Amino acid sequence: MSDVGFGSHDHTACMSGALDAAENVCQTRGLRLTKGRRRVLEILLMEHRAMGAYDILDVMALEGYAAQPPVVYRALDFLVSHGFAHKIQKLNAYLACTHPCGDHAPIFLICHACGTVAETSMPMKASLGAAAKQLGFTIETTVVEAEGLCPACSGETPS
Amino acid sequence: MSDVGFGSHDHTACMSGALDAAENVCQTRGLRLTKGRRRVLEILLMEHRAMGAYDILDVMALEGYAAQPPVVYRALDFLVSHGFAHKIQKLNAYLACTHPCGDHAPIFLICHACGTVAETSMPMKASLGAAAKQLGFTIETTVVEAEGLCPACSGETPS
DNA sequence: AAAGAAATGTTATACTATATCAATAGCAAT
């Protein structure tokens, strides 16, 4: 594991950095980070938490940019399929990717007390792929999520 | 990895065995495998595939035991929380557990061509837990799912 | 038998996601 989302960080930098990175990746790969897609990514980065699609819609509505569900789901599909965001399956929620974001196999640590989700990377991707291969199964994508208590919440008695 | 769901097996034996095992576990732990819960488990074992809650409802309706969604969801909650079934997060579907079913950390291999889901067990549970612990995170439950092509489908050109 | 806990039946509704089709914008080649 290399990096984690618990503890503080320079959020402004992390956000503009991630946006710049996304711009660059899109440039390089000939992808279009259109207004709607960028807006959804900005919201995810700004909020810095796992958000449901309808949470994102709410934020857009507050910003005066009312939109329909398909707008957000399309943007999320784009962001997720190109690695700019991830879907947290256990929460039906989406999280901006704050990693260097090449082709990675992330794992997520979900605190069920405070709802924080930390992204880190898989210490065992290779072993998983190799083990599956032995069974004749070819892995294309993986989901690894762990639920439990984050450092802040495990020391206390959270409500 | 110890066991896998690709390839054939003695389905009748697997089903009655799993039911007996569930009965025994319930007996031991003072749990009640009531009619509705047992019925849902039987359906999952019979169909031997990942089923949505409404798929299960459809089967119950065909059997003349029409029920409302909460009936199935409650049964599934019971079965999942006691390890008799698992939820496949990527599919919003449920699968009977066909393993010896002590306290295990399963991983699922999902074929996106034929929809088959194989349950096997985690080769890296310990490493994951230890790595998370280093970050101060205490894991309580894990979800590990891999999507790709099963042996049968990777050799062909499936539609 | 009575009391308390667990499970069920039922209605309604909340939450998550996609199909569909018309309209528009970006891009490449003549």
Place this chain on the structure above:
DNA sequence: ATTGCTATTGATATAGTATAACATTTCTTT
């Protein structure tokens, strides 16, 4: 610069997944 093609957006409707709430029944313990 127009034409034609493809990708994207807008908008309406609807499909699919899951739970809240509350009355009723069943089980278990006393």
